[in-house]
Amino acid sequence: MKQGIHPEYVDATIICGCGHRIQTRSTRPELHVEVCSVCHPFYTGKQRLVDTAGRVERFNRKYGTAGAKTADAADEAAEAEKTAETAEA
Numbered sequence: 001m002k003q004g005i006h007p008e009y010v011d012a013t014i015i016c017g018c019g020h021r022i023q024t025r026s027t028r029p030e031l032h033v034e035v036c037s038v039c040h041p042f043y044t045g046k047q048r049l050v051d052t053a054g055r056v057e058r059f060n061r062k063y064g065t066a067g068a069k070t071a072d073a074a075d076e077a078a079e080a081e082k083t084a085e086t087a088e089a
């Protein structure tokens with residue numbers, strides 16, 4: 001290995017959005033993550049929706065929460081959404 005070209009490898013703390021802290025080593029002294037093994041749905045067995053910028057609500061408004069809308073109701077909802085968008089502009 002060449003000398004002087006590698007970053008310094010230091011003790012690091014990983015901080016999750018849930019507050020859990022993990023000690024490890026990295027080139028950065030502190031890392032911030034959104035999900036860790038303590039709060040991830042795969043490991044906890046709990047279903048959790050991670051909503052980014054209202055995507056879940058927008059999907060539910062557009063397609064309905066149960067997905068059991070009829071074609072007429074879906075057309076009415078789409079037209080109402082277009083009307084709301086033109087009113088905002």
